[in-house]
Amino acid sequence: MHDVKTDAALESAWSGGASPFAMGSKKLGMWLFIVSDTLTFSALLIVYSYSRLTNPDWPKPFPMSPAIIFSTTMTVVLLASSLTMVMAVMAAQRNDRKATVLWLIATMAGGLTFMGLHLREWFHLFEEGATITHNPWGTPQFGAVFFGITGMHMTHVLIGVIYLGIVATGYGRGKFSAEDVEVNGLYWHFVDLVWMFVFPLIYLMSVKY
Amino acid sequence: MNTQAHAEESHAGASVGTNLAIWVGLVAITGLEVFLAYKELQPTLMLTILVILSLVKAAMIMSYFMHLKFEKFSLVLWLIPAIIFCISMMFIFFFPEAFRLLQLKPH
Numbered sequence: 001m002h003d004v005k006t007d008a009a010l011e012s013a014w015s016g017g018a019s020p021f022a023m024g025s026k027k028l029g030m031w032l033f034i035v036s037d038t039l040t041f042s043a044l045l046i047v048y049s050y051s052r053l054t055n056p057d058w059p060k061p062f063p064m065s066p067a068i069i070f071s072t073t074m075t076v077v078l079l080a081s082s083l084t085m086v087m088a089v090m091a092a093q094r095n096d097r098k099a100t101v102l103w104l105i106a107t108m109a110g111g112l113t114f115m116g117l118h119l120r121e122w123f124h125l126f127e128e129g130a131t132i133t134h135n136p137w138g139t140p141q142f143g144a145v146f147f148g149i150t151g152m153h154m155t156h157v158l159i160g161v162i163y164l165g166i167v168a169t170g171y172g173r174g175k176f177s178a179e180d181v182e183v184n185g186l187y188w189h190f191v192d193l194v195w196m197f198v199f200p201l202i203y204l205m206s207v208k209y
Numbered sequence: 210m211n212t213q214a215h216a217e218e219s220h221a222g223a224s225v226g227t228n229l230a231i232w233v234g235l236v237a238i239t240g241l242e243v244f245l246a247y248k249e250l251q252p253t254l255m256l257t258i259l260v261i262l263s264l265v266k267a268a269m270i271m272s273y274f275m276h277l278k279f280e281k282f283s284l285v286l287w288l289i290p291a292i293i294f295c296i297s298m299m300f301i302f303f304f305p306e307a308f309r310l311l312q313l314k315p316h
Contacts, residue, residue, distance in 0.1 A: 021284045031284070035292055042296050046304060049260075053252055064247060075239050083232045086274055090225070182276075189274045196266040199239070200259040204246040 030183045034190045037156075041194050044152065045201055048145045052205055059137030060208040061125065071203045074117045075195065081110025082192040085185045092181035097172060100181060104168035107188060111161040118154055122147070146202060153198055156191045163187060223273050231273045238266050 021028060052058050062068055088103035125146075129136045132143045167184040170176035223231075242262055245255065272278040277285060 021287070022281050023284070031288060035288055038292055039295050039299075043299060043303075046296075046299065049256060050304065050308065053256065068243060068246065072239065072243055076236060079232060079235050079239070082270070082274055083228065086228045087225075090222070093222075186275055189270055192274075193267050193270045196235075196270065197260075197263045200242045200246075200263055201256070204242055204259060205252065205256060207246045207249075209249055 024179050026179060026183045030186045034186065044149050045197055048149060048201060051141055051145060055139040057138035058206065059135055059139060059142040060206045061128065061137055062203055062206050063208045068203060068207060070121060071199060074114055075199050077110055078114050078192050078195050081107045082189055084110060085188045089182050089185045092178035101168050101172040104164050108161050108164045111157050115154060115157055149198060149202060153194055160188050160191050222276055222279050228273060231269050235266055235269060238262055
C-alpha cells in the first residue's frame with residue numbers, strides 16, 4: 001500500500017529506482033570513467049605545473065614558428081573532430097544511419113590527422129636529442145613529463161579512433177543504438193577536453209623566444 | 210523507463226547553430242592563449258591565466274558538446290563536487306608529501 005509521501009519518493013530522482021539520473025547504464029558508466037580519468041590527468045598536470053614553476057632552467061624547445069603554429073593546428077583539428085562528433089550524435093538521434101556513419105568517419109579522420117601531426121612533432125624532438133631521461137636544453141624531467149603526458153593523451157586518441165571505428169561499423173549494421181553513439185561521443189569530447197589543458201600548459205608554457 | 214526512452218527524453222540538446230558558436234568560441238579562446246604566449250608573460254601569471262581559460266573551455270565542452278547542461282541537475286551535483294573534492298585532497302595530502310620526499314637525499 002502506498003501513501004502520498006511514498007509515491008512522491010518513488011517518483012523522485014533519488015528514489016533508487018532503475019535510473020536515478022534518467023539515463024542508461026552505459027552513459028552513466030562512461031561518466032564514471034571520465035571522472036576517474038580526469039583525476040589521472042589532473043595528477044599528471046599538477047605534477048607538471050609544479051615542476052615547471054620550480055625549475056628555472058625548464059627547457060623551452062617550442063619556437064612560435066613552426067612548433068606553436070603546428071601544435072595550434074593540431075588543437076584546431078581536434079576541436080573540429082569534436083564538432084563532427086556532435087553532428088554524428090545529432091544524426092543518430094534522427095535515426096539517420098548513413099549521415100551518422102559518415103560523421104563518425106569524419107571524426108576518425110580528425111583523430112588520425114591529430115595523431116599523425118603529433119607523431120611528427122615527437123620525431124622532430126627525438127631528432128633534436130630529446131628522450132624520456134635526457135634533453136639538450138635543461139631540466140632532464142622535461143622528457144618524462146612531455147612524453148608521459150602527451151603519450152598518455154595520444155593513447156586515449158588511439159583508443160578513441162578504434163572505438164569510433166567499432167561504433168561506426170556496429171551502428172551502420174543496425175547493431176548499436178543512438179545511445180551507443182552518444183556514449184562514444186562523451187569519450188571523444190573528453191579526449192578533446194584533456195587536450196584543452198595539455199596544449200596551453202605543455203606547449204605555451206615552453207615557448208622559445 | 211527503458212534506454213531508448215531515455216535517449217529520446219534527455220537529448221533535445223543544443224541546436225547546430227549553438228554548437229557551431231561554441232566551437233568558434235573554443236577556437237577563439239585558443240587563439241587568445243597563443244597570443245598570450247607571444248606576449249612572454251611571467252611564468253606564474255601565465256600559468257594562472259592559462260588554467261582559468263582552460264577551465265572555461267572545459268566548461269563549454271562539458272555543458273554543450275557533452276550535454277551536461279541538458280541532463281538532470283542531480284548528475285552535475287554528483288559529478289562536479291566529487292572531482293573538485295578529489296583534486297583538493299591531492300593538493301592537501303598527496304603532493305606536499307610527495308614533493309617533500311623527492312627532496313630527501315638517499316643515505
